[in-house]
Amino acid sequence: MGQPHGVGIVGLGVILDAYLATLAEHPGIRIAAVADLDASRAEAVAARLRDSRASTVEELLTSDDVETVLDLTTPGAHAQIALACARSGKNHYGEKPLAATLADSRAVVDAAARAGVGLGCAPDTVLGTGVQTARAVVDAGLIGRPTAAVATWVSAGHEAWHPHPDFYYLPGGGPLLDMGPYYLTSLVHLLGPVVAVTGSAGRLRNTRTIGSGPRAGEVIPVEVATHVAGTLEHAGGAISTVTVSFDAPGTRARPIEVYGEEGAVSVPDPNTFGGDVELLTRGGTSWETVTPRAGFVDSSRGVGLLEMVGAAGLGDAPAQARASGAVGLHVMEVMTGLLDSASSGRRTQISSAPARPDLVPLTEAATWRGLS
CATH class of the missing domain: 3.30.360.10 (Dihydrodipicolinate Reductase; domain 2)
Known part of the structure; x- marks a missing residue:
């Protein structure tokens, strides 16, 4: 599988554990850094993970070992984090909705396209x-x-x-x-x-x-x-x-x-x-x-991020993620x-007209967890 894909997590609230159940032990993923407005929470989460560190948001967004940012902040912060990811050349996979407003959502999609970075959005x-x-x-x-x-x-x-x-x-x-x-x-x-x-x-x-x-x-x-x-x-x-x-x-x-x-x-x-x-x-x-x-x-939250970066057992990263x-x-x-x-x-x-996402072939958990 090569080197694990570096992920940084911003926002360490209620939904975090559901994502960690998928990502924390996946051999194709390394959670390099975690950040939260509550620095003590970031320290506590980093201590639970192997080879991870607590970080500020700004440090995480400029870290060379973070390739994709998992954004678990509240909706009002989604656009700010996604736009910062585009400026930093990092993929962004966020909780839903894409942003708090339609205008911000359009700005996020446009910025990711201009920067040539991946953009994914729950729900997966x-x-x-x-x-x-x-x-x-x-x-x-x-x-x-x-x-x-x-x-x-x-x-x-x-x-x-x-x-x-x-x-x-x-x-x-x-x-x-x-x-x-x-x-x-x-x-x-x-x-x-x-x-x-x-x-x-x-x-x-x-x-x-x-x-x-x-x-x-x-x-x-x-x-x-x-x-x-x-x-x-x-x-x-x-x-x-x-x-x-x-x-x-x-x-x-x-x-x-x-x-x-x-x-x-x-x-x-x-x-x-x-x-x-x-x-x-x-x-x-x-x-x-x-x-x-x-x-x-038997999947759980985070499989959309895995699919986006090519770690879900379906081959290389797709041109268009299914949770896009x-x-x-x-x-x-x-x-x-x-x-x-x-x-x-x-x-x-409605003016937007995305392609209907491809059907996901029946894929056993051992495959998308990188165990086979």
């Missing part, structure tokens, strides 16, 4: 066997021509469990920008890019109360829509409807269903990598579970379009 959950097997079912024509899809995510909000939930209720947050990327990215993989959207949005209340941790009982402001519903028109002719909400306890709706002229496929939670894919065909009386036929098996900045920008434009439509009362055209 869509590269697991759940969404990818459903994609393989659609591509194989088992539901006939796709006509529609329904995607639903509902919860009471993250303040009940997250110790510092403020950013979920500030620009760059809300259920659409927080959870929407899982569902919208899945729909792009399943049905291709979106050409127009129509949306509605609301806000149940203007404050939230933190329910756990050292700030329990603290009231925080809500500045974004907390319930968004919309319709997506895909370039291929299918129409998707999407609902994301922080304003209700939950739902029994399936996360995603895709309908075609000859059948329907039920897609598992796109915030996970696996789960059962179920198929109902015309004339059938019951949903049948589909054996996994595509995607990274282009798809991240498109999803950001779709989300912004839904909110713009909700505000204006008019249908919104």
Whole structure:
């Protein structure tokens, strides 16, 4: 495999351990440096890792042994880190959304292209066997021509469990920008890019109360829509409807269903990598579970970064990562379009048109973990 690919991590919050489960022991990756606004947190994380060091953000971005920056900061900082990566000639792979605004997202994509560096964006959950097997079912024509899809995510909000939930209720947050990327990215993989959207949005209340941790009982402001519903028109002719909400306890709706002229496929939670894919065909009386036929098996967060740098067992680094900045920008434009439509009362055209990402072949965990 050659020398391990040097990675630096910026932002060491709640999601960090999910990435370390994939990256920390991968033989093709070396986590060279970690940085956080809390220097003591960076020191503690570096001590857990082999051959890693605590760093400032500025030092990390100029370090010769860091080739790719994994950006786990809050949404408001994504553009700043990504643009700095472009200036430093480093690849950037970030948590979703690509940036807090559409303008910043476009600036990030343009800067990466000018600098000739790689740009990837979560979610990479869509590269697991759940969404990818459903994609393989659609591509194989088992539901006939796709006509529609329904995607639903509902919860009471993250303040009940997250110790510092403020950013979920500030620009760059809300259920659409927080959870929407899982569902919208899945729909792009399943049905291709979106050409127009129509949306509605609301806000149940203007404050939230933190329910756990050292700030329990603290009231925080809500500045974004907390319930968004919309319709997506895909370039291929299918129409998707999407609902994301922080304003209700939950739902029994399936996360995603895709309908075609000859059948329907039920897609598992796109915030996970696996789960059962179920198929109902015309004339059938019951949903049948589909054996996994595509995607990274038993994968976890960080596999998108591995694929981007050529360490996921699929060969050399691709010209266009499957969890790409282009798809991240498109999803950001779709989300912004839904909110713009909700505000204006008019249908919104979507200008970006990324290529539908390639299907991930069925890839066993030992392969993408670099063990075979």
